[in-house]
Each structure stands twice: as C-alpha cells, then as structure tokens.
Amino acid sequence: MIDLNTAEISAITGGRPTSTAPGDQTILGVATDSRECAPGWLFVAKPGESSDGHHFIDTALAAGAVLALAERETTDANGLVHPAIIVKDAVIAMGRIAAHVVSVLKERNSMRVIGITGSAGKTTTKDLLATILATDGETVAPVGSYNGEVGVPLTVFRATESTKYLVVEMGATGIGHIEYLGAMVRPEIGVVLCVGSAHAGEFGSPENTARAKGELVEALDASGVAILNQDDGIVAAMAARSAAPVLGFGVDYSQHGGTAPGISASSVFVNAQGHPEFDLSFPGGEMHHVRAGLIGHHHVSNLLAAAAAAFAAGIAPSVIAQALIDLGPGSRWRMERTERTDGVTIINDAYNANPQSMRAALRALAELGLPNADGVARRTWAVLGEMLELGSESIFEHDLLGRAAVRLNIKKLLVVGRGAKPAYNSAVLEGSWGDEAYYVENDVQAEAMLREHLEPGDIVLFKSSNGAGLRFLGDRIASQNSGSNAAKEESTQ
Numbered sequence: 001m002i003d004l005n006t007a008e009i010s011a012i013t014g015g016r017p018t019s020t021a022p023g024d025q026t027i028l029g030v031a032t033d034s035r036e037c038a039p040g041w042l043f044v045a046k047p048g049e050s051s052d053g054h055h056f057i058d059t060a061l062a063a064g065a066v067l068a069l070a071e072r073e074t075t076d077a078n079g080l081v082h083p084a085i086i087v088k089d090a091v092i093a094m095g096r097i098a099a100h101v102v103s104v105l106k107e108r109n110s111m112r113v114i115g116i117t118g119s120a121g122k123t124t125t126k127d128l129l130a131t132i133l134a135t136d137g138e139t140v141a142p143v144g145s146y147n148g149e150v151g152v153p154l155t156v157f158r159a160t161e162s163t164k165y166l167v168v169e170m171g172a173t174g175i176g177h178i179e180y181l182g183a184m185v186r187p188e189i190g191v192v193l194c195v196g197s198a199h200a201g202e203f204g205s206p207e208n209t210a211r212a213k214g215e216l217v218e219a220l221d222a223s224g225v226a227i228l229n230q231d232d233g234i235v236a237a238m239a240a241r242s243a244a245p246v247l248g249f250g251v252d253y254s255q256h257g258g259t260a261p262g263i264s265a266s267s268v269f270v271n272a273q274g275h276p277e278f279d280l281s282f283p284g285g286e287m288h289h290v291r292a293g294l295i296g297h298h299h300v301s302n303l304l305a306a307a308a309a310a311f312a313a314g315i316a317p318s319v320i321a322q323a324l325i326d327l328g329p330g331s332r333w334r335m336e337r338t339e340r341t342d343g344v345t346i347i348n349d350a351y352n353a354n355p356q357s358m359r360a361a362l363r364a365l366a367e368l369g370l371p372n373a374d375g376v377a378r379r380t381w382a383v384l385g386e387m388l389e390l391g392s393e394s395i396f397e398h399d400l401l402g403r404a405a406v407r408l409n410i411k412k413l414l415v416v417g418r419g420a421k422p423a424y425n426s427a428v429l430e431g432s433w434g435d436e437a438y439y440v441e442n443d444v445q446a447e448a449m450l451r452e453h454l455e456p457g458d459i460v461l462f463k464s465s466n467g468a469g470l471r472f473l474g475d476r477i478a479s480q481n482s483g484s485n486a487a488k489e490e491s492t493q
Contacts, residue, residue, distance in 0.1 A: 001029050001157050002101055006067055006085065009042070012100045013093035015085035018073055022083060025066050030094070030157045032150055039064030046090040046150070047071070053090070057082050069093055091149055098153035099184045102166070106186075111163050113185050114309050117170040117178055117216045118193025118229075119209065120357045121302045122147060123331050124294070125193060126169045128306035132323040136315055137164030144331055145351075147171035152181050165313065172212045182219025189312050190216040190244070191227040191305050195234040196356040210234045217242035225312040227305060230262060247312050249304040253281075263308040265300050274368045276300050280321055282311060288321030293328035295335040295347065296364030298357075333471040335364065338478040343456030345378075348474035350462045353387045355397045358463060359404050365461040366408040378459050381412040383446060383473070385464025386419030395422050402426035402437075412453075413437045416446045417468060443473040450477055 006025050010017050017023070028040035034056035037043050043060035045053035045068050057068045058076055061083075068074075068084040075081055087093040105111040114129065116122050123145050130141035140163050142155045147169035159166050168185050172178045182190075195210045217226045217238050226242045229235040230250035239246045253264030261283035268278040274295040280303075281287045292303055303324055310320045333351035340346065345368075349361050362382060369380035382405050390397050402423035405413045413432060415424035416439075424439040440446045454460065454477075462474035 001027065002104055002159075002161065003027075004097070004101075009067075009069070009097060010085050013069070013085060013087050013096050015069070015087040015093060018081050018084045018086065020081050020083040021067060021085060027067065030097070030154065031060070031065075032094075032154065034060035034063060034065075037063040037065040039066075041065045043068045044090050044094050045070040045074075045084075046094070057084070094153045095149060095180070095184050098156040101156050101159065102185050105159055105161070105163060105166075109161060109163070111159065111166055112189070112313060113166045113168060113187040114189040114191065114313065115168045115170050115182065115185065115187035115216050115219070116191040116193070116305075116309075117172070117213050118191075118235075119196035119213070120352075120354060121193045121299075121305070122169045122171065123351075124299065124334060125191065125302045125305045125309075126167055127331055128303060128324065128327060129191075129309050130165075130167050131327060132306060132310040132315060132320055133165040133167065133313065135319055135323055136313075138162050139165040139167065141167035142169045145169065145171070149177070149180065152184060156185065170216060172215075175208060175212050176215070178212055178215040179219065182216055187216070187219060188224045189227060189309055190220050190224065190242075191309050192216060192235045192238055193229055193301065193305055194232045194356070196354055206234070210238075214238045214241050217244065220244035227308045227312060229301060229305065231301065247283075247308050249301075249308040251278075251300060251304075263304050263311060265304055268297070268300055270297050270364075270367050272372055274364060276303070280304075280307060280317075280324070282307075282317040286317045288317065290321055290324045291326060292324060293326040295337060295368075296360060297367070298360035298364065333474070335361070336474075340478065340480065343458075344454050345459045346474060346478040347459065347461045348471055348478065350385065350464045350468070350471035350474055351466055353385075353463055353465045353468075355387065355390075355400065358384070358387060358401055361461060361463045362401075362405055362408050362410060365459065366410060368459050369409075369411070378457050379411045379455070381414065381450075381454070381458055381460040382410045383414045383416065383450070383460060383462045383470065384420055384423055385416045385462075385468035385470040388419075388465040388467050394419070398422035399426040402428075402432075403430045406430040406432045411436070414446060414449065415439045416443060416464070416470060416473075417441065419468075420464070443469060447473055447476060451480070 027042045030042045031037045032044045037060045043065040070084040133139040140159045222243045224244040226244045230248040248262035253262040264281040265278040277291045280290045336348040338346040371377040399422045427437045462470045464470040
C-alpha cells in the first residue's frame with residue numbers, strides 16, 4: 001500500500017471526514033472484513049447482501065483500524081462518532097482510491113498492469129502468469145479469485161513502490177462491469193481466454209457474454225497488447241474492438257492462418273500422470289518443450305495464455321518455458337489432487353463449474369483412468385453437483401453432462417442435488433444404470449455412499465459450482481485414510 005493519509009483519501013473520494021477523523025494519519029492497509037483489519041488500517045464499511053459493514057466498525061477499530069470509509073455516521077457504545085470518511089457509495093469510493101494508487105505507481109515506478117478475463121481459466125492463468133513474472137520483479141496478483149468491484153481494489157492495495165507487475169483478474173456478471181474495472185486499473189496487456197456459457201442466466205446470451213468480456217480489449221490503448229485465444233473464434237474476433245495490436249495464442253496456432261504473431265503449442269499429449277506436455281513456440285521460431293504440473297489437456301490453453309502475456313511483458317522465451325515446467329496451481333479446489341494412503345485418488349475441482357469446464361474435467365478423469373504401461377486401468381468416479389447461473393439452459397446443459405459422462409466411459413457417476421438431477425436422468429437414458437449411476441439429495445448422503453463404496457485404486461472427481469459446496473465434501477473424503485504425508489497437486493480450471 002502506498003502512503004495515503006486521511007486528508008488525501010477524503011480528497012480522492014470526495015468524502016466528508018467526521019469530526020473524529022485524524023487528518024494526518026497514514027493508512028497502512030485496507031480491508032472490507034473487520035476480522036482482517038490490522039493496526040493503522042482503513043476499514044471499508046460496505047453494505048452487503050446479508051450484513052452491513054457499518055455494524056462492524058467497532059470490531060474493526062478494536063482490531064487496530066484507525067479510520068472507516070462509510071456511507072453514514074455511526075457511533076460507539078458511548079455515543080462517540082466513529083472516525084470515518086463519509087461517502088455516497090463505499091464500493092465506488094474504494095475503486096477511486098484504487099485508481100489513484102495505480103496512477104501513482106505507474107508514474108513512480110512504471111508498474112505494468114495485466115488484466116485477465118474469460119468464462120473459464122482466469123484463476124489458473126493468473127497464478128501461472130504471476131509465477132513467471134515474479135522471476136523478473138515484484139509481482140502482485142489476486143488472492144484466490146478476487147476479480148470484482150471489491151476484489152480488484154483489494155488486490156491493488158497490496159501493490160507497493162517496488163511492485164513491477166500487477167496482475168488483475170476481471171470477472172463480470174453484467175455488461176459494463178469489466179469496463180468499470182478497466183477504467184480503474186488501465187491495463188497495458190489484456191488477456192481474453194474464452195467465451196462459454198458460464199453466467200448465461202445473468203448475461204442472457206453468449207453474445208452478451210462476449211460483449212462483456214471484450215470490454216477488456218477496449219480498455220487498451222494503441223501502446224498495449226491484446227492477448228486473444230485463436231482457438232475460440234468469438235475471442236479471436238475481438239481484435240476488431242481494440243486499438244492495441246494482437247498477440248494470439250492457440251494449439252497449432254500457425255494453422256489458424258492469422259497474420260498476427262502468436263504463441264503456439266504443438267505435439268500436445270497428456271502423460272500417464274495426467275499432465276499435459278507440448279512444444280511451446282514463440283514469434284521468431286524459438287521453441288521449448290514444456291511438461292506442466294497441471295492436470296488435464298484443457299490447461300494447455302491457460303498455459304499458452306500465461307506464456308503469451310509474459311512474452312508481451314518482455315520476459316524471455318527460455319525463462320517462460322523454464323518457469324512453466326512442472327508448475328502446478330496456486331489456488332485451492334482446482335483439480336486439486338490428493339493421494340490417500342489407501343490408494344484412492346481424490347481430484348477436487350469443485351470451486352467453479354460451467355458446461356465447458358465440466359466436460360474438460362470429465363475428459364481429464366477419463367484419461368487418468370486409462371490403462372497404464374502394465375495394462376492396469378483404474379475405476380473412475382465422477383461426483384457432480386449443480387452448475388449454477390445457467391438460467392433457462394440449466395436442464396439442457398445438465399442433461400448433456402450426464403450423457404458426456406457415459407460416453408467418456410466414466411465407471412461411476414454420483415449426482416448430488418436436485419438442480420443437477422437431469423445429469424443422472426440423462427445418464428440412465430444413455431445406458432448407465434444399476435450400480436453405475438446414482439443420485440442423492442445432498443452431500444451427507446453422498447459422503448455415506450462414498451465411504452461405503454470406494455475401493456483402493458479408485459479415482460474420484462468432485463466438480464460443481466462454488467455455491468453447490470461439493471469442494472467441502474471433496475475435502476472430507478480426501479482426509480479419510482489420507483495420512484499426514486498425502487501428496488497433493490493443485491490445478492485451476
């Protein structure tokens with residue numbers, strides 16, 4: 001966090017200090033959760049869906065906060081007005097502070113900002129890119145999936161005078177959201193991964209999703225670089241919406257016929273451990289072999305995107321390739337692999353889900369279950385929960401999911417929750433029945449079934465949207481008979 005005092009924050013936000021606000025107090029950090037406040041911090045008392053931050057100002061001050069950013073005056077138990085800056089909208093004011101911080105750091109130390117968006121893969125790509133950039137200088141990237149109007153400013157506030165790269169993950173649930181974030185951080189490099197059916201219930205159509213994601217490339221000026229997935233035609237077409245030159249990425253990119261320079265993967269295969277390997281080619285012809293630590297073929301696109309963004313930032317191809325070798329994920333519940341001591345493998349990918357990522361995870365599971373060099377195959381379990389935010393497409397997409405599980409020859413399908421039940425119904429219609437496909441109402445019933453039926457050698461995938469909560473079921477199953485030395489590999493979809 002750069003040094004800002006109460007008077008400066010008041011000027012940046014256009015807010016009114018309360019009579020108790022210290023005018024020359026330097027703010028050392030910012031939090032929106034009173035439990036995360038530390039001495040010298042600013043507490044943003046934002047209203048929430050289920051709670052109001054104004055009710056926690058006392059708790060924040062007790063933890064060491066010296067100032068609140070609030071939408072109304074509040075008092076302590078003795079009737080004393082809390083030290084605060086009063087603004088019309090605390091979240092917008094927070095964004096104004098973040099925009100100021102970015103401007104200052106760009107001017108003082110030429111900090112570069114890289115924005116990443118897409119319907120899937122943002123967190124994985126963000127983690128990969130941050131690891132590569134860290135080889136060249138201090139890099140700040142979001143914790144977990146901080147990617148909205150609150151998460152992006154919280155990421156910005158972690159930047160300091162010595163930060164060379166700021167990686168920003170940009171999510172959206174509507175038109176104009178990424179435009180707002182882009183205006184806040186003004187990225188020099190913008191990465192668009194894919195446009196799928198995630199959030200179809202919120203955006204209304206894939207066209208609207210594309211319109212929203214493309215706001216990132218529109219935020220770039222002519223001196224920037226738009227990193228666009230050439231394997232996704234909708235994303236590739238976004239080149240027309242940006243003033244910035246395009247650096248493409250894709251599998252066998254040279255076969256796309258595009259004239260823009262690009263990053264390409266060729267000779268792609270998935271090894272016996274489920275990790276993708278490929279030859280990584282850069283503009284100019286330099287090539288390096290990469291063996292990633294992620295699980296599943298679908299991560300090749302994320303690896304290419306990270307490589308392209310790092311290349312655009314000036315990192316040498318050899319450094320990029322070396323950083324990617326055996327590199328796993330940096331965030332939880334993304335193809336997170338646990339080897340239990342009884343021989344059961346757990347793959348917990350239940351942080352997020354949409355039709356594309358569901359099918360990709362099922363393909364990865366099917367590949368892991370294939371016979372090894374000794375001809376031994378492993379029994380595969382897909383424990384699937386609901387994909388949220390699909391709107392009117394929900395039944396149709398869950399129906400396709402169940403059929404995909406059968407066609408991929410997943411040995412056991414366990415569908416959890418009424419919202420996902422069409423996946424079970426379609427699996428039965430596709431020819432999976434008896435002890436091959438199961439349906440349960442909740443995670444408690446699912447846990448009991450898995451405890452009873454799992455056997456040594458089984459591979460179990462947990463996959464659902466965050467709100468369905470299967471990631472916690474996956475954690476519980478992973479901890480059974482796992483021992484303290486369980487090997488873990490994490491991978492983000």
